[in-house]
Amino acid sequence: MATAPSVSYSMTVRLEVPASGTAVSQLTTVVESSGGSVTGLDVTASGHEKLRIDVTIAASSTAHADEIVQKLRGIEGVALGKVSDRTFLMHLGGKIEMTSKHPIRNRDDLSMIYTPGVARVCTQIAAHPEDARRLTIKRNSVAVVTDGSAVLGLGNIGPQAALPVMEGKAALFKRFAGIDAWPICLDTQDTDAIVEVVKAIAPGFAGINLEDISAPRCFEIEARLREALDIPVFHDDQHGTAIVVLAALHNALRVVDKELADVRVVMSGAGAAGTAILKLLLAAGVKHAVVTDIHGVVHAGRTDLVDAEPGTPLRWIADNTNPDGVTGTLKDAIVGADVFVGVSAPNVLDADDVAAMADDSIVFALANPDPEIDPAIARQTAAVVATGRSDFPNQINNVLVFPGVFRGLLDAQSRTVNTAMMLAAARALADVVGEDELNANYIVPSVFNEKVSGAVSGAVREAAQATHAAEA
Numbered sequence: 001m002a003t004a005p006s007v008s009y010s011m012t013v014r015l016e017v018p019a020s021g022t023a024v025s026q027l028t029t030v031v032e033s034s035g036g037s038v039t040g041l042d043v044t045a046s047g048h049e050k051l052r053i054d055v056t057i058a059a060s061s062t063a064h065a066d067e068i069v070q071k072l073r074g075i076e077g078v079a080l081g082k083v084s085d086r087t088f089l090m091h092l093g094g095k096i097e098m099t100s101k102h103p104i105r106n107r108d109d110l111s112m113i114y115t116p117g118v119a120r121v122c123t124q125i126a127a128h129p130e131d132a133r134r135l136t137i138k139r140n141s142v143a144v145v146t147d148g149s150a151v152l153g154l155g156n157i158g159p160q161a162a163l164p165v166m167e168g169k170a171a172l173f174k175r176f177a178g179i180d181a182w183p184i185c186l187d188t189q190d191t192d193a194i195v196e197v198v199k200a201i202a203p204g205f206a207g208i209n210l211e212d213i214s215a216p217r218c219f220e221i222e223a224r225l226r227e228a229l230d231i232p233v234f235h236d237d238q239h240g241t242a243i244v245v246l247a248a249l250h251n252a253l254r255v256v257d258k259e260l261a262d263v264r265v266v267m268s269g270a271g272a273a274g275t276a277i278l279k280l281l282l283a284a285g286v287k288h289a290v291v292t293d294i295h296g297v298v299h300a301g302r303t304d305l306v307d308a309e310p311g312t313p314l315r316w317i318a319d320n321t322n323p324d325g326v327t328g329t330l331k332d333a334i335v336g337a338d339v340f341v342g343v344s345a346p347n348v349l350d351a352d353d354v355a356a357m358a359d360d361s362i363v364f365a366l367a368n369p370d371p372e373i374d375p376a377i378a379r380q381t382a383a384v385v386a387t388g389r390s391d392f393p394n395q396i397n398n399v400l401v402f403p404g405v406f407r408g409l410l411d412a413q414s415r416t417v418n419t420a421m422m423l424a425a426a427r428a429l430a431d432v433v434g435e436d437e438l439n440a441n442y443i444v445p446s447v448f449n450e451k452v453s454g455a456v457s458g459a460v461r462e463a464a465q466a467t468h469a470a471e472a
Contacts, residue, residue, distance in 0.1 A: 003060040003061065003369075004060060004391055005035070005036055005037040005057075005058035005059055005060050006058060006059075006060060006391065007039075007058055007086075008087060009058065009059040009060060009061055009062065009064065009065050009087070010039070010056065010057065010058050010059075010085075010086040010087065011056070011057055011059070011065050011069075011083055011084060011085050011086060012040075012054050012055070012056045012057075012083075012084045012086060013054070013055050013056075013057060013069060013072060013080070013081075013082075013083050013084075014044075014052065014053075014054050014080075014081035014082045014083075014084075015027065015052070015053050015054075015055060015072065015078055015079065015080060015081060016050050016051070016052050016053075016078070016079040016081060017050065017051050017053060017077065017078050017079075018049070018050065018051075018077050019046070019047065019048060019049055019050055019051050023051075023075065023077055023078060024041075024051070024053065026075050026078075027041070027053070027055055027072065027075070027078075028041070030068075030071050030072055030075060031055070031057055031068055031071075031072070034064075034067060034068045034071055035059075035060065035064065036057050036058060036059050036060075036064070036065075036068045037057065037058040038055060038056070038057055039056045039057065039058050040054070040055070040056035041053060041054075041055050041056070042054045042056075052081075055072075056086070065085075069083055091164055091167075094167055095164075095167045095168060095170075095171050096167050096170050096171055096174070096183075100113075121135050132203070133206065133413060136204075137180060137204075138203075138204060138205060138206050139206055139410065139413075140178070140179055140180050140206065140410060141179075141180050141181070141182065141204065141205045141206055141207075142173060142179055142180070142181045142182070142205060142206065142207040142208070142209050142406055142410075143181070143182055143184050143198070143201060143202075143204075143205045143207075143208050143209065144166045144169045144170055144173075144181050144182065144183050144184060144209045144211055145184045145186065145194075145198055145208060145209065145210055145211065145213075146159065146162045146165075146166055146183075146184070146185055146186065146210075146211045146212045146213060147159060147162075147185075147186045147188060147189045147194060147212075147213055148160070148161060148162035148185060148189075148212065149189050149212065149213055149214040149217070150212050150213060150214035150215070150218075150237070150272075151165055151212045152165065152212070152368075153368060153369060156189075156214065158187075159185035159186055159187050160185065162185055162212055163183055163185050165211070165212065166183030166184070166185060166211060167183050169181065169183070169209070169211060169236075169402075170182065170183055172399050172402075172403060173402075173403055173406065175403075176399065176403035176404070176447070176452075176453050177403030177404060177406060177407040177453050177457065178407070179403065179406055179407060179410065181209070182205075184201065189214075189217075191217050191220055191221055194213075194217075194221055195221055195224045195225060195228070198221075198225055198229075199225070199228055199229065202229050202231060205231065206231055206409075206410050206413070207231055207232045207233075207234065207406050207409055207410060208225060208229070208231065208232070208233045208234070209234055209235075209236055209402065209406065210222055210225075210233065210234070210235040210236070210237075211235075211236055211237065212237065213235070213237075214272075215271045215272040215275075215313075216272075216313055218235055218237070218238070218272050219272070219275075219313060222235045222238075226416060230415045231414075231415065232406075232409045232414050232415065232416050232417040233416075233417070234402070234405065234406070234409075234417050235272070235276075236398055236402045237272055237273055237398075238272045238273055238275070238276030239276050239280075239417070239422055240398035240401050240402045240405070241273045241276065241277060241343070241366075241396070241398055242273070242276040242277040242279070242280040242281075242422065243280065243401045243405070243422050243425045243426045243429065244396050244397065244398060244400050244401055244426075244429065244444065245277050245280075245281075245341060245364060245366075245396060246277075246280050246281060246284055246422075246423075246426035246430075247400075247401075247425075247426040247427070247429035247430040247444060248364065248386055248394065248396055248430075248443050248444045249281070249339065249341075249362070249364070250426065250427065250430040251430050251433055251438060251443035251444065252339075252362045252384040252386070252443050253362070254438060255383065255384055255438060255439065255440050255443065256360035256362065256383050256384065257360075258338060258360070260281075260284060260285045260286055261285045261286070261287050262287075262338075263286070263288065263338035263339050264288040264289075264290070264336065264337045264338050264339070264358070265281060265286055265288065265289045265290070265337065265338070265339040265340075265341060266289075266290045266291075266292070266330070266333045266334050266337040266339070266340050266341075267289065267290070267291045267292065267340075267341045267342070267343070268292050268293075268330050268340070268341070268342040268343070268344040268345075268348055268349075268372060269291075269292075269293065269342060269343035269344035269345075269367075270291050270292075270293040270298060270313065270314060270317055271343070273343040273366075274291065274341075274343045274344070275313055275316075275317065277341060277343065278291060278317065278321065279419075280419070280422055280423070280426070282320065282321075283419050283423060284423060284426070287323070288323060288324070289321045289322070290321060290322050290324075290326050290333045290337075291317050291321055291322070292329070292330040292333055293314070293344075296327070296328060296329045296330070297322065297326050297327050297328055297329070297330075297332070297333050298314060298317045298318050298321065298322070299318055299322050299325065299326070299327060300315075300318040300319060301327075302318070305318050330348060330349070330353075331349075331353055334349070334353050334354075334356065334357060335356045335357070336356070336357065336358055337357050337358060337361070338357070338358045338360075338361060338362065339361070339362045339363075339364070340354075340357065340361070340362070340363045340364065340365070340372075341364045341366070342363075342364065342365045342366055342367055342371065342372035342373075343366050343367065344367055344372060345367055345372070346367055346370035346371065346372065347370065347372065347373065347374075348372045348373075349365070349372050349373040349378075350373065350377070351373075351377050351378075351380060351381070353373070354373065354377070354378050354380075354381050354382050355380075355381045357381075357382070360383040361381070361382045361383060362382065362383065362384045362385075363375075363378045363382040363384070363385045363386070364385075364386045364387075364396065365378060365385070365386075365387055366386070366387060366388040366396050367388065368387075368388035368389060369388075369389060371387050371388065371389070375387050375389075375392045383440060384440045384443060385440075386443065386444075393441040393442065394441065394442070394443050394444060395444070396444070397444075397447055399447050400429060400444060400445070400447055400452060400456075401425055401426075401429060401456055403453050403456075404425065404428075404429075404452060404453040404454070404455070404456025404457040404460065405417070405421070405422075405425050405456060405457070405460050407453060407456075407457035407460075408421070408425075408456065408457035408458065408459065408460025408461040408463075408464065409421075409460060409461075409464065411457065411461050412460070412461045412464035412465055412469070414464040414469045415469055416469050417469075418463075418467055418469060420463045420466070420467050421459075421460045421463040421464055421467070421469070423463075424459040424460060424462065424463040425456050425459055425460050425463075427459065428455040428456050428458065428459035428460075429444070429445070429452065429455065429456055430444075431455065432445045432449060432451050432452055432455050433445055
């Protein structure tokens with residue numbers, strides 16, 4: 001699948017060109033003939049003989065950007081100056097900072113914010129620990145915790161390389177929900193060590209967001225922390241994805257006029273995200289689900305699962321899905337299916353596979369950056385198509401829910417996060433898309449829709465209170 005130019009590979013090139021002639025038009029022609037896109041062209045200085053121009057260009061990869069720069073360098077009469085990668089510039093020095101809510105202007109301010117006045121507040125919290133939420137940043141703080149073992153599609157790149165993602169996550173928490181989130185990158189991938197470290201830092205936070213921790217360790221880490229802590233623990237790669245998928249599916253089914261309990265769902269991918277999506281779909285009312293992994297359809301009679309311990313992830317899937325006893329490959333399972341949900345690998349389906357699905361089929365090809373099938377090909381026969389990418393309609397993006405979910409949890413002072421809250425979040429997100437807006441290319445709202453965070457947080461807060469998960 002050809003990759004379109006993206007702002008992710010945006011650069012600004014400073015050029016000096018002759019003031020007369022066709023040099024400016026040549027710049028645009030060279031960029032566009034090379035497959036790039038000119039998104040800005042600014043004259044920053046002018047003289048009788050020369051113009052200084054900053055050209056902002058979107059490319060499709062780092063190599064593509066370098067290729068475009070070389071071609072610009074080759075234009076006669078053009079002198080190449082500074083080349084700035086706009087994405088790297090945005091990350092220089094990090095993307096977040098801590099600021100004080102109160103000015104420190106004199107000795108009085110210093111005495112109240114720090115010693116000796118702060119001792120009175122410490123004494124109050126020591127006597128009444130519950131006051132930590134009222135008198136410290138704890139009430140609005142989330143720890144974004146990773147070990148760097150499963151970062152985006154990059155794999156196990158370690159804690160330092162994961163830090164830009166965790167910073168970005170913290171920036172999104174602040175932008176969309178007003179939450180102060182702190183990147184915590186751990187230099188260990190030992191399950192026991194991670195659990196102990198998070199338990200040790202938990203007193204300073206009102207919630208824990210686990211991020212980019214590889215399966216199957218992420219399941220155990222989350223389960224143990226939920227058992228040990230009195231604050232909510234949410235693994236966004238699992239549950240954030242699951243909530244958005246369920247919301248999108250609610251609306252996709254509205255488009256094709258089908259019911260959740262009636263459709264047959266085929267999933268590709270049985271890792272952390274796939275398992276969480278499956279569990280939430282089943283909780284929402286899906287009755288007919290088949291899951292496949294690299295070895296084919298997951299079923300109890302499969303050689304590698306016959307002796308598997310009950311409750312292990314794959315065995316749990318085998319015991320709770322596939323009521324019709326389907327066997328074989330993904331291509332076998334998808335025949336006649338109403339819904340496909342992929343969280344696996346690129347290009348595992350083709351046009352014939354989608355054509356073999358039921359009428360008015362729904363395809364969620366969420367592998368990123370390269371989906372299970374080219375969305376344009378899937379759209380030839382599927383009624384609704386969604387991806388994990390930002391350059392196609394219907395992007396399944398976790399930022400739609402994790403800020404609002406945590407806003408609701410923090411506002412309710414919840415001790416946990418449960419299935420009822422996730423179902424409520426999914427329904428609230430789906431309902432942001434009104435009947436007059438809903439269509440095959442708009443089943444989830446924009447991440448910049450101002451209604452999203454409030455709708456999700458309100459639903460989660462109410463569900464926390466209804467299930468008695470909030471602190472008394």
